[in-house]
Amino acid sequence: MTTAFLTHPDCLDHVTPPGHPERVARLEAILARLDAPEFAPLLRVDAPLADEAEVLRCHPQSYLDRIKGALPVVGHTTLDADTHLAPGSLSAALRGVGGNLMAVDMVLGGEAANAFVACRPPGHHAETETAMGFCLFGNVSVAAKYALDHHGLSRVAIVDFDVHHGNGTQDLMWDEPRILFASTHQMPLYPGTGAAEERGAHDNILNVPLPPMSGGAKFRQEFEGQVMPALAAFEPELVLISAGFDAHAADPLAQLNWSEADFAWVTQRLCDVADDHADGKVVSTLEGGYDLEALASGVAAHLKVLMERGS
Secondary structure, three states, rough: EEEEEEEEEHHOOOOOOOOOOOOHHHHHHHHOOOOOOHHHEEEEOOOOOOOOOHHHHOHHHHHHHHHHHOOOOOOOOOOOOOOOOOHHHHHHHHHHHHHHHHHHHHHHOOOEEEEOOOEEEEEEOOOOOEEOHHHHHHHHHHHHHHHHHOOOOOHEEEEEOOOOOOOOHHHHHHHOOOOEEEEEEEEEOOOOOOOOOOOOOOOOOOEEEEEEOOHHHHHHHHHHHHHHHHHHHHHHEEEEEEEEOEEEEEOOOOOEEEOHHHHHHHHHHHHHHHHHHHOOOOEEEOOOOHHHHHHHHHHHHHHHHHHHHHO
16 A cells, blocks of 8 residues: 545645745645655545535534635635635635545545645644634544544544644544544643643543753653553554644744654654554644745655555
8 A cells, every 4th residue: 555645736725924934835845845756656636625514523513604704805814813814715724624534534445554634724723613823624633533423433543743732623622532632742832722731521632741942852752651651552543643843943933843853753653553553544634834944854754654654
């Protein structure tokens, strides 16, 4: 089998205001890096538009209607200081949800060993009824619920190594005992959530805050000491990854000072978990990463491991 790579040109139509860190150039930088011959074996797939009913697995109809009603005909609508809508934003966001659902279908159906979804806007800050942190819909959360309720799985793990805490995923999964959500993130940092004491209604949330400037060695130590034992005890049937690359030393929004080797290492460890409990089934989706070169390099390191492990 191979690694599926899902994206769509619609994700370039989510145009943010000038100077915004979550910009079209992020996806363009990734796509340019993946033109290299070493990535030719990727199974490239157009991310489909999700049916709006799929969004309702995690968000209420009133929230979806509010997003649709706020779409501008031209220019931008501001939802909060960080989160904006352009005319193409809803289609882009629905591609993100649809890409994740198709990736789950492909991996669970045996069409691909694992998958990476490169869509934007990202999703892990989107709460049940609140768009924030550049995010509109909880892409990974919807995929997790889909795997449980459509495919009949019993246990799904979501692991988030974005430098910012996935407060949206935590909010959406707080009351879901069939999902383990584990997040490593810098603290203090936006959005201010993610303390170790935040455990979920069923002790199903594990937050591992990391201090600024702590570096990759500290991350690896805490991941081995906390996240890996929790994943082993949970025995997930599918591993979903919120793959943010903004913990890189070059990223302008945070200070964890990781390198490409750290992203490759954590990908290997998550593939180890999937091999032990989920027959290797991994679906990863793009979250943050705002230095273009560091983002492209981080994604490349992540994908190389997925390709090696999926071959």
